[in-house]
Amino acid sequence: MNTLCEQFSEWLDDVPEQPLSDALAAHAASCEACRRQLALERSMQSGLPAGASLDPSRRAALRGRILAAPAKRPAFRLLRWSWAPLAAAAAIVLAVLVFHPFTKSAVAPTLPSDLLADILGPLPYIDSSDPAKPDAAPTAATESSPMGDLLSAFLGDFEGPMKVALGTLDASRAAVEPRAADAKQ
Amino acid sequence: MTAAVAWETVKRAAGGDSAAKQSLVETTLDNLWGLAMRMTRRPDDADDIVQETYARAFATLSGLQPNGRFEGYLARIATNLVLERWRRKQPKADVPDDTVAPHALEPWQTVADLEDEQRRLAAIWKAVSRLAPEPRAAILLYYAQSQSCDEIGRILDVPLGTVKTWLHRARNQVRHDAEALLASEPAAGRMNIGDAP
Numbered sequence: 001m002n003t004l005c006e007q008f009s010e011w012l013d014d015v016p017e018q019p020l021s022d023a024l025a026a027h028a029a030s031c032e033a034c035r036r037q038l039a040l041e042r043s044m045q046s047g048l049p050a051g052a053s054l055d056p057s058r059r060a061a062l063r064g065r066i067l068a069a070p071a072k073r074p075a076f077r078l079l080r081w082s083w084a085p086l087a088a089a090a091a092i093v094l095a096v097l098v099f100h101p102f103t104k105s106a107v108a109p110t111l112p113s114d115l116l117a118d119i120l121g122p123l124p125y126i127d128s129s130d131p132a133k134p135d136a137a138p139t140a141a142t143e144s145s146p147m148g149d150l151l152s153a154f155l156g157d158f159e160g161p162m163k164v165a166l167g168t169l170d171a172s173r174a175a176v177e178p179r180a181a182d183a184k185q
Numbered sequence: 186m187t188a189a190v191a192w193e194t195v196k197r198a199a200g201g202d203s204a205a206k207q208s209l210v211e212t213t214l215d216n217l218w219g220l221a222m223r224m225t226r227r228p229d230d231a232d233d234i235v236q237e238t239y240a241r242a243f244a245t246l247s248g249l250q251p252n253g254r255f256e257g258y259l260a261r262i263a264t265n266l267v268l269e270r271w272r273r274k275q276p277k278a279d280v281p282d283d284t285v286a287p288h289a290l291e292p293w294q295t296v297a298d299l300e301d302e303q304r305r306l307a308a309i310w311k312a313v314s315r316l317a318p319e320p321r322a323a324i325l326l327y328y329a330q331s332q333s334c335d336e337i338g339r340i341l342d343v344p345l346g347t348v349k350t351w352l353h354r355a356r357n358q359v360r361h362d363a364e365a366l367l368a369s370e371p372a373a374g375r376m377n378i379g380d381a382p
Contacts, residue, residue, distance in 0.1 A: 012360075013353060036367075039305060040360050047306040048313075048328040052222040054215050062218070062232050066210055066239045067203075 008034045012041060192251040199246035209255070210239065217259050223329040224267045224322065226310070234270075238263040253339070260330075261340045264322055271318040304367060312362035313355075319343075320355035327352055 004027040011024055020028075020038075028034045054062075190212050197205035217238060221231035241262050249258065313321060322341060326332040332340070338348045 013357075036364060037360060040309065040363055041356075043302065043305045043309055044328050044356075044359065047302075047309060048223065048325065049331070052219040052329070054218045054222075058228065058232070059214065059218075062235060063210055063214060065232075065236050066214075067207060069236060069240050 005031060005034055008037070012037060190255040192255070195246060195249060195251070195255055198243070199249070206243065213256055213259055216256060217263060220260055220326075220330055221263055221267065224264070224325055225270075226314075230270075234263055234266050237266055257336060257339060260326075260332075261342075264326070264340050268318050268322055271321065304370065305363070308363040308366040308370075309359060311366055312359040315362060316355055316358060320351040320358075323348055323351040324355040324359065 004024065008024050008027060008031075011018060011020060028038045190209060194205050194208050194212075198209050214235070218231055218235050221234040221238075222228060225231050225234060238259055242259055249255075313324060316324065319341060323337055326337045326340060327334070334345055334348045334352070337352075338345050341348070
């Protein structure tokens, strides 16, 4: 590529701000590559603006449509795009709720009663039905204090259900104890 | 060349004056449709863009500050609508033949010259349609709408330097691609008008 070709290329980069000099015009007339480039540039200048005239019938129809159409406020850009992060956040929350181990129903591991006895050893006997027994566990009711009275009055409502629960515990202990005794021997 | 829109007319249109609205449309419709048509290359698409542009412009008239040209505001809305379309779908590489306007034969031109010009123009449009949306809009605003780089910057909401970079690259790309397209097609046989059988 000679100097004139380079100059012509530089001119083309600035076109159409700068007029084509006589020297470069003469060069373009004699250089095939530069002539092709110039023809393309001229075609862009003359051809791209052409062919966009609105014919009267189309114009009338379009004008009617424009004036009959209601004004339309453009959607706020932030709102338009806010659905994407919101949807992603919702999907993450949903995934956590569905797959996180905390949300799964916890099934307590159960051990066979004999193995439990091996681990725990013999359980102390607490006879909840007879508070007069010397080894009976002290209860809040045996304490004599204003706070103890208050607690006793409050716990009185739970006396029935608690007795049922303690009875169940007794039954479990009775099942476990003989095996624990066997294990000691 | 249409007359510039007076801001007084815009103000009246914003206040609900339907005659002022009609006046705005009358004054700006041809230029705006020309812009939309050059960008979309399809008359029906140009109609849609123009209608949407006016609908949006009329909805925001009351908040419009009277600086710059109202036509520039319309061009900005229309260009952004076209850009949205281009971003949504890949630009079509094919250009309808009927949208490449035929030129009148100049006294010194031959039929072959005219055919060459048509082929060149079709190749240019094809190359333009392959550009990325923003440079494509920039080159069309520059060549087809004769907008200055400053005005293009305002329409596309980018700095002047960005406009110049886009234009520089787009021009080189279009020339390169168009030349490659022309080289891949067989040249039209040259025939002078006087040689017609």
